Amino acid sequence: MRGADVIRVLIADEIARIVGDLEKLEAYGDVVDVCGVAHQASAVIEEAWLRQPDVLVLHERFAELPGADFAAHLASVSPATRVVLMTSGAAPVAADTWTAGAISESATAPELLEAISIAAGVVPPDADPEIGFTGPEIRAPKGRATVVVAFSGKGGTGTSMVATNLAVMLAQGAGGHAALVDIDLQFGDAAGMLHVENHLLTIADLASHGDEIDSALLDEVLATGPADVRVLRTPSSPELAEAVSGATVRSIIRATAKGREFVVIDTPSQVDERVLEAFELADRLLLVTSYNLSSVRGTKSTLLLLEALGVDMESVDVVLNHTRSRTNYRREDIEEILGRRILVDLPYDPRVDPSLDSGTPIVLAQPRAELARRLIALAQLIAVPRRPADAGAIEIPELEPPTYRRRFSLGRR
Ligand SMILES: Nc1ncnc2c1ncn2[C@@H]1O[C@H](COP(=O)(O)OP(=O)(O)OP(=O)(O)O)[C@@H](O)[C@H]1O
Numbered sequence: 001m002r003g004a005d006v007i008r009v010l011i012a013d014e015i016a017r018i019v020g021d022l023e024k025l026e027a028y029g030d031v032v033d034v035c036g037v038a039h040q041a042s043a044v045i046e047e048a049w050l051r052q053p054d055v056l057v058l059h060e061r062f063a064e065l066p067g068a069d070f071a072a073h074l075a076s077v078s079p080a081t082r083v084v085l086m087t088s089g090a091a092p093v094a095a096d097t098w099t100a101g102a103i104s105e106s107a108t109a110p111e112l113l114e115a116i117s118i119a120a121g122v123v124p125p126d127a128d129p130e131i132g133f134t135g136p137e138i139r140a141p142k143g144r145a146t147v148v149v150a151f152s153g154k155g156g157t158g159t160s161m162v163a164t165n166l167a168v169m170l171a172q173g174a175g176g177h178a179a180l181v182d183i184d185l186q187f188g189d190a191a192g193m194l195h196v197e198n199h200l201l202t203i204a205d206l207a208s209h210g211d212e213i214d215s216a217l218l219d220e221v222l223a224t225g226p227a228d229v230r231v232l233r234t235p236s237s238p239e240l241a242e243a244v245s246g247a248t249v250r251s252i253i254r255a256t257a258k259g260r261e262f263v264v265i266d267t268p269s270q271v272d273e274r275v276l277e278a279f280e281l282a283d284r285l286l287l288v289t290s291y292n293l294s295s296v297r298g299t300k301s302t303l304l305l306l307e308a309l310g311v312d313m314e315s316v317d318v319v320l321n322h323t324r325s326r327t328n329y330r331r332e333d334i335e336e337i338l339g340r341r342i343l344v345d346l347p348y349d350p351r352v353d354p355s356l357d358s359g360t361p362i363v364l365a366q367p368r369a370e371l372a373r374r375l376i377a378l379a380q381l382i383a384v385p386r387r388p389a390d391a392g393a394i395e396i397p398e399l400e401p402p403t404y405r406r407r408f409s410l411g412r413r
């Protein structure tokens with residue numbers, strides 16, 4: 001458990017038994033918060049990823065995969081979650097190595113509470129303390145940084161909020177080996193959102209160096225923000241930004257990726273040469289969309305554009321963000337319009353604005369807020385390889401040599 005007083009529990013079971021468990025836990029609302037339920041076996045991992053529970057109460061009938069595989073999958077999406085296995089027999093079976101306890105489905109309310117508390121580490125177990133497993137640290141594949149681009153075809157959807165929170169979270173998980181590069185040269189304010197706006201050197205100071213951006217120069221130009229994230233800020237005056245070409249952005253991304261684990265790029269809402277370079281070098285492209293038709297249409301157009309440009313659509317994900325407290329649309333409606341699933345749905349939180357103003361992103365300021373939990377889950381998803389089972393086999397290519405050729409263009413060259 002992550003130092004919280006209330007244990008967050010996800011229950012994965014058939015509806016009828018979930019209702020029974022909720023009744024059993026109702027009296028313990030001050031210590032147990034049922035943050036989610038999964039009533040289909042196929043939804044357990046996704047719910048765990050979204051909710052980041054402290055404890056997953058999993059009925060054995062829902063454990064479709066062999067235990068170790070399930071544990072590895074769960075650990076990759078929600079590393080801190082401990083599993084309590086619920087069994088059909090009257091007496092609980094002995095806990096398996098991938099679980100933190102087992103309990104019978106006919107257990108009494110106090111017994112269920114005790115099993116959850118032991119799994120969460122609140123009550124010391126009488127049994128062998130070696131049970132359970134530990135999830136991976138935030139870690140990118142070795143070689144060079146994972147480049148993550150946050151983009152939106154419409155302004156004001158929360159792209160910078162997502163980029164700054166992700167960058168800080170990834171930096172925290174990777175011992176500071178993460179950078180945020182702001183290429184919204186006209187209006188970008190990632191530096192203000194991370195309270196490093198007084199750092200004098202900016203992206204414009206790298207423009208005259210072409211391909212010769214060495215690590216010492218970069219180190220001087222990068223500011224250091226919360227969780228030791230390194231930040232490349234935009235110049236205070238837009239004329240200075242004119243010298244920053246697509247080629248400059250390419251060489252900045254390549255230089256920043258060296259020796260780091262993650263580079264997050266915040267972008268403007270229009271596609272220009274610099275944004276194209278970022279798209280091309282991205283390992284993960286997050287399209288940030290808010291709950292309004294204009295934003296959803298912007299995302300639809302961006303998806304079509306990316307497809308036309310030949311971007312690997314496997315690397316593209318849609319992030320739905322509530323910038324307002326009330327909306328007229330459902331996530332499913334938006335998925336239907338876009339023709340693809342939404343990776344994560346970020347709730348509205350009135351503390352976002354003050355957190356951005358104060359320079360401390362919500363993942364640090366309010367880590368237990370639902371929005372922060374989901375942003376942390378998103379960072380974890382980015383940090384672990386997509387296919388954990390194949391992780392050892394993934395070859396990370398070196399960044400392109402100087403003779404690099406575009407894979408796509410908008411016909412402007
Ligand atoms: N989940 C949220 N809850 C509450 N407010 C939010 C949320 N996400 C974003 N906001 C607010 O919405 C506004 C726009 O956010 P942000 O600047 O991140 O968007 P953007 O897409 O980068 O905009 P721009 O096009 O100006 O660069 C900010 O005031 C921010 O505080």
Ligand SMILES: [Mg+2]
Pocket residue numbers: 159160161184188189266267
């Ligand atoms: Mg922005």
